[in-house]
Amino acid sequence: MRALATSLALLCAGCTGSQTVLAPMGPQAAQLNWLLWSFILICGIIWLLVMFVLVLALRYAAVPSQRGERRAAVIVGVSVAASALVIIVLTVMSYAATRGLSVAADDPLVIRLRGYQWWWEVTYTDRRPDRMLVTANEIHVPVGHPINIELSAADVIHSFWVPNLVGKQDLIPGRRNDLTFTASRPGVYRGQCAEFCGLQHAHMALLVIAEEPAAFEAWRDAQLQVARPPETIEQEAGRTFFVSQPCAACHTVRGTNAAGTLGPDLTHVASRRTIAAGLLETTRGSLAAWIADPQTIKPGNNMPMVTMTPEQLRAVSAWLVDLQ
Numbered sequence: 430m431r432a433l434a435t436s437l438a439l440l441c442a443g444c445t446g447s448q449t450v451l452a453p454m455g456p457q458a459a460q461l462n463w464l465l466w467s468f469i470l471i472c473g474i475i476w477l478l479v480m481f482v483l484v485l486a487l488r489y490a491a492v493p494s495q496r497g498e499r500r501a502a503v504i505v506g507v508s509v510a511a512s513a514l515v516i517i518v519l520t521v522m523s524y525a526a527t528r529g530l531s532v533a534a535d536d537p538l539v540i541r542l543r544g545y546q547w548w549w550e551v552t553y554t555d556r557r558p559d560r561m562l563v564t565a566n567e568i569h570v571p572v573g574h575p576i577n578i579e580l581s582a583a584d585v586i587h588s589f590w591v592p593n594l595v596g597k598q599d600l601i602p603g604r605r606n607d608l609t610f611t612a613s614r615p616g617v618y619r620g621q622c623a624e625f626c627g628l629q630h631a632h633m634a635l636l637v638i639a640e641e642p643a644a645f646e647a648w649r650d651a652q653l654q655v656a657r658p659p660e661t662i663e664q665e666a667g668r669t670f671f672v673s674q675p676c677a678a679c680h681t682v683r684g685t686n687a688a689g690t691l692g693p694d695l696t697h698v699a700s701r702r703t704i705a706a707g708l709l710e711t712t713r714g715s716l717a718a719w720i721a722d723p724q725t726i727k728p729g730n731n732m733p734m735v736t737m738t739p740e741q742l743r744a745v746s747a748w749l750v751d752l753q
């Protein structure tokens with residue numbers, strides 16, 4: 430049964446990553462999974478018992494008598510006591526399973542996650558300030574290493590939930606929450622904002638990409654680089670357009686003078702699998718479509734439509750899709 434659920438869950442994972450509580454990929458998720466199945470088992474047995482007693486009662490409905498009433502009183506008393514006991518046991522189990530979720534780990538990788546309407550800003554902290562790193566909507570983590578996520582929000586309450594790994598914890602403006610998890614197997618795990626945060630709440634996804642430590646370090650070193658210089662005349666024109674337009678007031682591209690912080694950091698935008706918080710796969714076409722008309726693709730989001738000529742659109746998308 431459980432194996433079936435797990436394989437079904439993995440089957441529908443696809444390229445966008447798996448998103449299911451039924452396939453735990455780390456100790457915290459395994460604990461919650463254990464709790465889930467224990468609840469289902471215990472409550473299932475109780476349901477069967479109740480149905481059994483119901484059938485008995487319907488089948489052998491007796492004529493009221495004094496002896497029968499005394500017996501009924503005893504049965505009701507015992508059932509009430511049993512219900513109380515079961516509730517206490519479930520509460521203790523739930524406490525035990527969730528207690529371990531926020532304990533501090535030794536030497537964790539600390540990642541700051543800030544929720545915006547409707548995307549995620551991801552900051553990798555480091556003792557060396559020159560190794561601090563800002564990216565968006567995609568969290569790379571090394572397998573087997575404890576991750577401490579510091580959660581905050583810029584505007585309204587959001588909630589971080591990656592069912593395969595851990596969850597849920599709110600991101601609250603003006604307050605910091607903490608969550609610790611470890612991914613024990615490489616994979617792409619999809620997460621979802623789990624607190625209604627406005628019009629595009631359903632389009633506020635994120636991916637956690639768990640990879641072997643060496644691959645993670647290589648990813649981090651690549652992300653620390655400034656944006657790669659344009660290689661073609663078209664890309665060069667794209668960069669010139671970008672830094673001279675409102676784009677640069679909202680987005681940062683390290684290595685250029687674009688240093689805005691209202692939108693996602695675009696220094697390595699093409700290295701990410703999706704844009705607009707999981708809405709579109711990153712391709713030149715989707716970048717162009719997004720830039721041409723972000724309000725039709727994700728109505729209400731905080732990126733305005735900037736007017737430009739078709740040549741400028743082609744140039745800026747040619748440049749952005751090269752920012753690996």
Ligand SMILES: [Cu+2]
Nearest residue numbers: 622624626630
């Ligand atoms: Cu939300």
